[in-house]
Amino acid sequence: MSEKDPFILDRPTGRTLRARDAIVCVFVAALLLLVFQGQSIRESGKQMDDGIERTTVLAVGHPAGWVADQIGLGDDVDRLTASLSPDDAISSEGGFAEIAATGGAKAGAVAPVTADAFDPAALGEKPVLVPNLETLLVTGDSLAQPMDAELARRLASDGVRTIREVKLGTGISKSDQLDWGSQSTAQVRKNKPDAIAFFLGANEGFQFQGADGKSSACCGPAWAAPYATRARRMMETYRQAGGARVYWLLLPMPRSAPRQQIARSVNAAIIAAAAPYRAQVRVLDFSAVFTPGGRYRASMDIGGRNTIVREPDGIHLNKAGSNLAADIVVGRLKSDFESLR
């Protein structure tokens, strides 16, 4: 019982204090954090998914945020520590707020349908090939991993520079954390990608304000319409006036029924959003590939072998699933880019 390992210290060194001092120490730290980080706590709570954790964080975050607002020291701390942030500073240009500011089309007016709404190949014409794929941007949320790395590996030998920008925990309906309108604008400005593979939707279903100032709860037409407007804004940015190709991946059905409802709405919104840009925006139907008939399955036949393609969470694709997803994206890239043929 008293056997002691010579290489594992079993007693702390240094002075000891009273338990009351431990509590004082921890509560002083907590108090200072409430004063200096109150606003961050409130904002973090707002971005969390519904549940007891969100409720708890907001129960602390609201009063802490109010105190921090009154004292105003939080802004000074943010300014002082801003240079430590690893996030790219992006402007609000191209953001979803601009859609709200410019509003929708005038009532009764009909927007003209342009040639961009048609994929020539789908009309039996010769496909329009882009000569070179130099830069591919793979972006989205956690759904895009590990497909992003797989795409980068497969295209490395073709001399393609693959930029992987996965923004975990973000969503188009969740722009408090990251405004994908501004983000897509910044990505295009910074990297000038020839092609963009976009896969996002693990964190959707949030209520948000549309261009008309109204906000609706997920997942009916009133929610899908402003979602599609936001997605279209991004497609317009990514396609760079027709100079780039966009591969927007529809969501494979998740396992849980409430999430399936969100995924159906998101997929319908993407299909609607892409309608004016069929010449450049390819909507890849992963729902049909991984969950035919809208029915969830964890495994499927790949190369004659029954293979697990989903993570245990019932949302994400696992490595084998991501490899298959990469196959599909590379296949579409090959049909669009001459340099990959």
Add this chain to the structure above:
Amino acid sequence: MVFPTIEFAIFFPIVLALSWALMTRQWAWKPFILAASYVFYSAANPMFCVLIGALTLANQAAAKLIHRSDDERYRKRIVAAAVAVDLGTLGVFKYYGFFAEEVNGLLDVVGLGLPLPLAAIALPVGISFIVFQAISYVVDVHRRVIEPASTIDFGLYLSFFPHLVAGPIVRAKEFIPQLARPRDPTKVAVGAGVFLIVIGLVKKVGIADFLAREIVDPVFGVPQAYSAPDVLLASYAYAVQIFCDFSGYTDIAIGLALLMGFVFPQNFDRPYRARTFREFWRRWHMTLSRFLRDFLYIPLGGSRGGKLKTARNLMLTMVLGGLWHGAAWGFVLWGFIHGGALVIENVFRERMRFSLPAWLKWLLVFHIVVLAWIPFRAPDLNLASTFVSRLADWGPATLWTWPVVFVVVLVIGLQLLPTKPMDALRVSFERLHPAALGASMAAVIVLVTATISSQGVPPFIYFQF
């Protein structure tokens, strides 16, 4: 729940205050801490609490049965059954998918075509740590090292939240006696606890996550896209990342436990200063080394029975230790490299008439350790091989930035330097007034929080094990 999060920052002060308030009333304190630990664990998935509860009851029943009997054969049968339940649980949750895929592949090759059913099974966070602690309890009761604890004490031992998800692997004989009487409220190592929490946060958020973002994840993800300088730096950076990530977690865990009046064993002691592999394993994940030694290597025969058997036992222990990390060939190879190195080292120690200079020994050991991390980190063996092959392709250094190089050199360098300056810093820190300790902790939290990206803190690497 992850330590460096707002949820935990709300959870811990409340639990700490109530814990000390209830400490003298053990009938209330024990259920309270047990409930708090289950709340902590349920943040990952409430269903996992059912699993840990079932493991607690099964192992406790086994321990009681073993203790009651004097029939050695019966006692052995019960301990074997309990260990089989524990390892079976681990097998189902951790290895079933890997096993089924590999067997299916083999059946395909020989044309049998009778595939095992596939299922995507969620891995309960920290299952390996929980199972190892349960095994240590039942085996120590069988060996009469300890007597069975009360069910609530054993439940607390398995689920105590500071060590619940990623260790250190605390032995029952170290923890359960601490539950025998209330912790002394006049002897709390506040300074040491806060110092460890602060250091742990800096290691995890300030160093490990920084290196992962800046160099490790990009290069290990797509090694084809990088040439030798970047690949070389990424391999050193991963060695630093995994050390800071895991030792950072255990520093925080040990620090939190100290604030609650409990003492956990040390888990890391500057491992990259080791000049032999034997020494490395006395400095790296010390509680796992100790577990593998006491529950695998020695029962296999240890160094008794000749050189060949010792070599076999070492290889088996290290390969199984590798496989403990997860169901992947990369972990097996990692264990194989370490096992092979230990065997070769034993042979050299006995046969060599001269000794290599200390700096050369360090250089050799350090670089083999770094090399072994490559299959450990790479997504699969093909990519590990691509990663290594890129070391022969000299090209531009695209990811060499001053902060990355500085952090890598600093962390490795600090392990080689004498500990006196760091000890002096710790002693001065511990002497601060409790309010000043709290203010220092808040300042560090504000600073490290500023380095967190908008996507939050990535999980600790060892959560997946």
